[in-house]
Amino acid sequence: MMEAKQCQGCQQMRDPRYEQLDELIKSYQDKKGALVPLLHEAQEIFGYLPEEVQRRVADGLGIPLSEVYGVATFYSLFSLKPRGKHKIGVCLGTACYVRGAGAILAELEKQLGIRVNDTTADGKFTLEITRCIGACGLSPVMTVDEDVFGRLTPEKIKEILARY
Amino acid sequence: MIKLTIDGVTVAVPEGTDVLAAAKAAGIRIPTLCYMEKYNEIGACRLCLVEVKGMRGLLAACTLQASDGMEVYTNTPAVREARRTNLELLLSDHPQDCLICVRNGQCELQSLAEEMGIRRQRFEGEKSAYPLDHSTLSIMRDPNKCVLCRRCVAVCKQVQGVGVLGAVERGFDTIVAPEGGCLLHDVACVLCGQCVMVCPTGALAEVDNTEEVFAALNDKSKHVIVQTAPAVRVAIGEEFGYPPGTIVTGKMVSALRRLGFQAVFDTDFAADLTIWEEANELLERLNNGGTLPMITSCSPGWIKFIEHYYPDLIEHLSTCKSPQQMLGALAKTYYAEKIGVSPEDIFLVSVMPCTAKKFERARPEMVGESGLPDVDIVLTTRELARMIKVAGIDLPQLPDSDFDSPLGLSTGAGVIFGATGGVMEAALRTAYEWVSGEALTNVELEAVRGLSGVKEAEVKLPGTDITLRVAVAHGLANARQLLDKIRTGKADYHFIEIMACPGGCISGGGQPRPADVNEFNALREQRIKGVYRADRDLPLRKSHENPAVKELYDTYLGEIGGERAHHLLHTNYTVRGKYLRTIRQH
Structure with a gap:
């Protein structure tokens, strides 16, 4: 069965939250120990840490996605799934x-x-x-x-x- | 300098030294498992615990800075008991199938259990049960055998600048895996196998293809032949008790014949051939305003790396296939015609120091005109050593013998492909003479040899106004430095050599593992010395003087860089990108 697929890229371009995230990442670049506070704030924007957010954080801080994912799964504070109201x-x-x-x-x-x-x-x-x-x-x-x-x-x- | 006593021995060490290193200086051995100097000093395994007078509890020697007047004890009942308990806890969640493990007899965990005299299983508890990762053609992961030392994580990120392995989840659920707990196939892993080289257990190993090779050798309808890479001959001896760097080429060739291979060819021949094509390509790019710097293309881990992480720089790559693939292409055309055997009946095995070569072999670009792959199976050096042992062949007792023609004759320039800087040196030996028409008297280019991460040299070509500026990097984190320079327009080199593995192929992911990861560089140096010794021992040391290659062009290929050469010996690359798929969420 065919599944309707939406272009994630276009969706994200329209999503002001990603602009907010990119600004946030910029403010953390070149700072030591940036990852945990940055993920924390990113989660406040999105309610959780979707993969695209983790990728942008990894690319923005110049660290591997595996490291971001490792931290996101280590602390129970972070969620990889959308959370309810x-x-x-x-x-x-x-x-x-x-x-x-x-x-x-x-x-x-x-x-x-x-x-x-x-x-x-x-x-x-x-x-x-x-x-x-x-x-x-x-x-x-x-x-x-x-x-x-x-x-x-x-x-x-x-x-x-x-x-x- | 500061002074401290360890088990009553007074030792003076520079400030900033950790207790582990100070103990070593005092001649006292402290066991370690996770520790890898400079790269992984994280105190995770708790096997290096020591007691320090005036300090509470036991402390990890690898993360404890020595201080003046410190009194350290490494062999008290409390220390012995704690180390032992920590090891027993590791063992309580470790499969007890040592007898049938790929690391049987060569496992650091096994050695530590022996060293600490563990004779029973005191703790029975929950056991991890993860599926094996057989997703790639090169590397097998068995997370159940992982002791979470994170040495692979450190090497992947810091030495290779790749970082596809990390710790996922926490506590008992922690697993070292690619992001999202994915399979290796799903992430931008370059398959270099450096993780395999530093893994203390059987959690990371090469994919084993020995059974397929035994089966082919048994198949009488096949003409089964083999090629061996330059770096194999200076390392395989270690598996049979020779000191590292011993050149066992002749015995290795004899062993391959005893295994039943009908012809034993030398990848060094194809390395010489690579130089004819690559030096020619470089000169063409110089003369015709082609993309510079040109970068070497022999190392398949490096190729996969640029395809994932620097796809915008792909046009800098030489289009030359690697020597393994060139030899494969010729085996099923030139050689097949020569001996009058149909290419379908030829089965070519490569013995490589490399796990990524297993992937390269299977690239869709590496299929010849007949629809057959250039190379049928790749074995690592370790796998060949196992096959020789299984077959009951006593390698040290074998006489020396020579490679077969027509793909067996090589020069010293071919053998140095095995070490970092070697491809560059070989190419320059040829380019120098081709361009200047003058004989190069000192062929040894010291500036590009050795273990510094990035090496640079300038070579003036006499009789011209060309000064070639070249650079060499090994270890992909070092390669990144050069690639970032190219990206920002700051690289004014003409030619760059990159090998994925630190030290070059001599410590590729398929080579015998180091007995001690903290002595890996010493091992690399010994193997590199072996490579340069092999070069000096050969009568011919310049690729363009190889008469067998000359004959190949004269009778079969035609012009260097000509149509037939291009068809058989050149390739193209694939843009892959960094993120391959959506990661699986837990």
Whole structure:
């Protein structure tokens, strides 16, 4: 079956984010230790680090793509996949874990139809695991962006998701 | 100078020396695995741990600077236990198939396990399970055998200026791989095999084609012949106990006959032929305003490099095929006609110091008029050594014998193709005499010899107003310096020689590995000495004096640079670019 293919180059030329990225790369050229902060800012522009961004960073800094890719996969802060509008974090710290965080996570996976580290097809939610967020008194807890939800049971999940 | 004591031995070293080097100076051996002087001093393997009085914990000697009055202990119970445990942890995620591994008996991990007296497997845990990478014709990757020392990463990026290998992911999931965890075939790898040369284990090796060659030798319907590159003769002896640089040409030829090859040819003959064509091409470009500087085209890793990374400079390349391919083209035409055998029935094996030659052989440009590839199979020096051993041939006991005609006679200029600067020197020996008409008395051009990264020379051609400005680079990071100069219009050279591997073909990716990567340059120098000794030992030292090449032109090719020569001996190149495909996302 034929698949319609869009010309990536033209798309990118129209995409002002790439102009922003190129400016950013210029500002980091000739600076030592530029890669991590540059990737960080690039991710703020794009929400993640698509391959084209990694290539431009590599070419701009004069380093191999393998090095950029290595750093991008080393730090969990960086994502190579598009992320959803809202980021859900399920705490799997010790307290939450013993108080049933596993069931919360399973319910979220079921309701969203995705696995951990994936994003829903509509781009709304990304599901992630966090370590202890320091709210053990409310365990088990999850976060949606900056909001914290505590004393969770699987039954509460549907209603929480509906708020976003 | 600062003074410190190591295990009670006082030693004085310059400031800035690391403890590992200081211990060496004191005659104390500290085991290392990841350490590669200058290129990979990262303290990753934790096998060089030492104890230092007044400092907490154990420290990696390779990254610890020696200081005045320091007291270092390298052989305490704590040190021994920690090194041993670290090695055992490495082994716990390493396949235990040493007996059937390509590095059996030549593996640094195996040697360390022996040295540290490890006799049991204390840790059982999760094991990595990655598919093997058989995507290229040259290099095989087995990530399961990788100990994450990153020596290959360092060589690929820093020595070769390529950088297609890197560490991907983190923790237990870390793997050394091309970006995106791709296959080597999917990235702009030049297949030089320098990663293979520094890999301590069986994680990186040449693709093994020995079985195909044994099968061909068994096929009575085939006329199976072989050619050997200049650099093989000064290195293959190492696999049979000779010191590096020993010239074993005669015994190697005898061994090849015993293996069953019906004719044994010398790539050096084709190297001489290359000089006829290449010197002629250079003079034509000089006279007719062709693209300068002209750059040599013998090294297939270098060719792949320019096609990926400097495709805009391709017109600077000489159009001459490499000697291996020239010999192949002639074997299936000139030689086939001479002996009255149909080209389809000729099976030509090349023995090369090179992994990239396996790729070059299969290039679509390297197929002759008859639709047959010029060369059928390429073996590395290491593979030939294995075949000789498998066949039970005792190489040191063999008598010497000579290459066969008509593709076997060569001059000293052909043999020096094996070392950095050699192609340049050989070309100049000929260009000098062709242009000036005067005899060149001192044929040895010291300025282009040796291991400095970029070498330059000027040669005045007497009787003309031409002063040839030439440059030589080996190791692709060094080549980049010259290429960037050309790009910015700052290179006023006429002729440049580039070989992909540091030192030239003598330490190509298919040669016997160094026993100690930190003594690699000493090994290179010994092999280079062997090459120049072989040159001095030959009665003829200028390619244009090779009577067999002259006969070839007189009876078959016609004019130098003429139509037939162009047809058989020249080629063209492919623009490849740096990024080949979209990387696979994890």
